[in-house]
Amino acid sequence: MRYGLLFLPYVLAALLQESPTTSYLVAWGGSFWILWLTLSGTVKPLPGGRSLARQLFRPVGLTQFMFAGYTALTSIFYVLDLQGYFYLSHDPFQVASTSELALAAEAQRYYVLAHAAFSAGVLALMSYRRSGEWQFRTGVSRPWFILYLAGGLFCGSLVVSWIPGLGQIQGRFTTLAFVASVLSLAVSIVQGRRTLIVANVGIYGVNLLQAFLSGWKSEVIVAFLLLAIFLYPWYKRTMTVLAPAVLLLLFAILPTYASIVRSMSWRGDVQAEKAAEVAFDRVLSDKTPMAEINWRFMTSRLSEIGMFTDYIEHVPEKRPYYGFQLVEHGAMGIVPRAVWPGKPNMERLAMERVYEAGVVEEYSAVSAKPKFVVDAYLSGGAFGVFLGGLLYGMLASLASRLAERWFGGYLLGSGLVYTALFKVFWLSNAFEFFFNTVFWSFMVMGALFVAGRMTGYLVRASQEKPVAA
Structure with a gap:
């Protein structure tokens, strides 16, 4: 029931x-x-x-x-x-x-x-x-262990990338290394490990920079989202206020920023760094129609219901179910x-x-x-x-x-x-x-x-x- x-x-x-x-x-x-x-x-x-x-x-x-x-x-x-x-x-x-x-x-x-x-x-x-039921046995502290794990997985992804046909495994190792580095940063912040915080902030900054240069909106959002959720159990009030504010800011600028980076870097011959610089300049200017771009993103990209209606109109009226x-x-x-x-x-x-x-x-x-x-x-x-x-x-x-x-x-x-x-x-x-x-x-x-x-x-x-x- x-x-x-x-x-x-x-x-x-x-x-x-x-x-x-x-x-x-x-x-x-x-x-x-x-x-x-x-x-x-x-x-x-x-x-x-x-x-x-x-x-x-x-x-x-x-x-x-x-x-x-x-x-x-x-x-x-x-x-x-x-x-x-x-x-x-x-x-x-x-x-x-x-x-x-x-x-x-x-x-x-x-x-x-x-x-x-x-x-x-x-x-x-x-x-x-x-x-x-199974636990990690290690003689180092948890944040150090997670940081070592992130480094090992990253090195593993580099090794695997040289072996043909293992792209699936290489991609998973890369993602594991990234999430582990974010987790290590969160744990080091909670435990107040200054040396670890500095090291992890550096790694996090590099990952965040790569996410911005990639032109993928989701990569940037995930980087912020994971850190906020890892920290939430210990900093509930701060994350409850800060995380939504940061996400709203990202949703406000990323559709315009990403579209510019993609048009210049993906479809043109402009280097990613230069494309990102131009994109930030245009986002901060008053000439870019951010309101129209963001509304178009929210109505046609943030949700795929518009495409779903096309399928419903086509199946099963014009074609039987698959x-x-x-x-x-x-x-x-x-x-x-x-x-x-x-x-x-x-x-x-x-x-x-x-x-x-x-x-x-x-x-x-x-x-x-x-x-x-x-x-x-x-x-x-x-x-x-x-x-x-x-x-x-x-x-x-x-x-x-x-x-x-x-x-x-x-x-x-x-x-x-x-x-x-x-x-x-x-x-x-x-x-x-x-x-x-x-x-x-x-x-x-x-x-x-x-x-x-x-x-x-x-x-x-x-x-x-x-x-x-």
Whole structure:
């Protein structure tokens, strides 16, 4: 009965589908209802009776926030745009047709259904009784150990990058090294280790600079977000005020900044450093139409509901559901090309349904691959979304449980290993790439556990020697 409460918004929104705006608002608000049910422990108590601050890196916390935020909650800007709004100003002559509003409401119902199914899957397997069964045995303090670990993983990524066919592993080592460096900074701040703080701030600054030079908005946001969440349990008031302020500032400048960097560095011959300098100058000037760029970003990039409506309009009216075809594509994606030289081009497979639905033109250079919820819908409608969301949540919970069991508990397990290896659960991906990423993340996690056991760094909790303070 309690799990049924998660699906109440979807049922109510479906009953109100004759009134698109009302149906949308019920479905959109339903995600807040689901967040409250899961985070308050109403459906299932949080593990160990611990506060939410000590659960954030588990799937019920950050993963759910990111998944729900990107799919279900940020769609409000797209719908406001359909209603004729530009920020707080309203133009009644710009209101979209009833059919467009109905499509947006239908897409939102699938989003809240996916959120409910995801939450049910997470809660169903949310058991951490064996958390910390294996611990790290080391003679150095925890922040130093994490910093050494970050350095070792970074060096490992450099070595692996020279071996053909191991790009997946190299990418995961790089992400693990980055998250470990942020964690080391947070722990050194909490413990007041001045030498470590200086060293880690230097590393963090280099990573942040690279994120700005890359032109990827997400890389910059993740760098700030991870540090804020790591520090939150010890500095709740400061992070509650500072983190939202910094994120709002980033969302205000990054769309304009990133678009300039990409146009100059990605598509031109300007060096990244020069492109970044020009981008900052334009952001600070009064000549750049930041309001229009940011609104366009919030309505068409921050959420993908606009593309989802194109798929809903196309399937199943003009084309039947894909059934297991996309699942088969995902299974093919798992096989390394070194093992299967004739493996189809996964990017091309994923883009075929994009072109078929008319989301983008085939001659366009834009990559607009569908995300997991869209592929679940294309596979089997509402039932596909329900089943896909349920398995999605269960996989996330399983990954977090194993990480905590094998790698010393919450902080190093969910905070480091799960967060770094399974970041794909935040925003998802097309089936062709999602299955591949999740499968090989499990493989890398298992290999790291075996390596830790063989080298003696991982021992059962009863054999652990106390870590230096």
